Amino acid sequence: MKEEFKVISKFIEEKSRVLDVGCGDGVLMEFLSKNKVVDIRGLEISKEKVKKCLSKGLAVIEGDAENDLKQFPDLSFDYVILSQTLQAFMNPEKVIENLLRVGKKVIVTIPNFGHWKVRLDLLFKGEMPVTKNLPYQWYDTPNLHMCTILDFYNFCNNRGINIFKTISLNGQTISNIKRSNLKYKNLISELGIFLLEK
């Protein structure tokens, strides 16, 4: 399983209710339901992936986070997970708002556009960066709103969103991000994983 999912599952307390937004083919959902005995739901936009999830008996509905989150009542989940999809939304601000409405706690993972490889690509090649976590060309990318760990950190602070914990992922290496090492971690992390609360 992806390192990212291991970090996410450590955030989640046992026997809690979880919504995985953009759950893909349900790998994280399966892991959580086997190991944490959680009551878990998924929302996924791709028909193919939804069918895969349902074939595994997972409670996943086909839908898109920008339109279909509104059907979930306030604070109806202990955790809402958004793994590496924030950058693909038309209106990420509104999605975050909705996630914080639906979930008591929200886990957001972002591919870090501040990683040194990304910066070097642009600086030396003068081309839009293409990396492991950002494998698209500029013309076919679904990523409309790329941001850095620092950007998202500031985004939360400016809106009074509590950041409980921030984890940096660089390859297999997991480390904590604190205010003191934020600029450095923004340079060396491939992924940033945020645990948020309204």
Next chain:
Amino acid sequence: MSNLNKLNSVLIKKTLKLDCGKEISNFPLAYETYGNLNENKDNAILIFHALTGDQYASGINPVTNKEGWWNYAVGPGKPFDTDKFFIICANVIGGCMGSYGPGSIDPLTNKPLGTNFPVITINDMVNAQYNLLDHFKIEKLFAVAGGSMGGMQVLQFVSNFPNKAKVALPIACTASHSAQNIAFNELGRQAIMSDSNWKEGLYNEKLTNPDKGLAVARMAAHITYLSKQGLQEKFGRNLQERSDLKFGFDADFQIESYLRYQGSVFVDRFDANSYLYITRAMDYFDLTKQFGGNLSKAFKNTKTKFFIISFTSDWLYPTSENKDIVIALNAIGADVGFVEIKTDKGHDSFLLDVPDFLSTIKNYLNTTYSNINERRI
């Protein structure tokens, strides 16, 4: 339909209070089963049929000698795998395949009931079929499933008996019959009732049959089961066994010939009064209204796992109406899965060979059955 007496049937002795206020008792409910009930009695699935279906979901229907209506889905190795599950399917009350309906004989007059049969609802159909659980001594069904009117029965069943099915599969249906749905049904009923052979519903006595009206009703309904794209691809403007237009009103086009054929074979297997009663039951179906305008309340405290399926080209029970059910369930935190299957086969998709649809159901049922048995879910 002469050998109706030989069908499997249970006599329901308990009084059933119908929504119209009348009470019925000692009435027959015809059913068929496929596969075997296991020792734990935890593998039973109750399948509800649609408007013109019957208890013969699989195999060969002994009355019509045609394949069962859900042959793609029910049978050995199929999604509703009869090697694994015990499938029960009953003819709805109001139907014409052995269950209590307008064709039943009134013991007082010794004549068919005709329009003296009480107006029934989806709720009445479901309450009648609930007796099958007692009949088979099944404490809890593994699943209830059905498409179209069968899906409506699934919703009503779970609402009436929240603790009696672990899984519910309402397919291509709605929680509330729309004005368009009612309009098409009314068109069908008017076609039947305008046929001079209908005789105010007493055609059985008069030994006539409103075949023309019933055929037109079927033709109109059949169009609503298909998509525009599907029709265009299958028939286009192709001519029927002729090289040019004949400047008359014969079936010049293949689509005309096809519809006429659909109408003509339908009258051989279906009763006109049953068509009136069952379409009426569908029109009266409004689960949302039953719960004061809040559909979520219909499923309050449900522990049932829902899997809702719609089809992209179904304009009779469109995705939006299926999604309304999903939304109502999510509002109360119910366990619900939903997918819209891509197909150009229209509303009829649930009855046809749509591999994506069939394989997803098969996998879902298998996984969920073993998960429940392992007590993981």
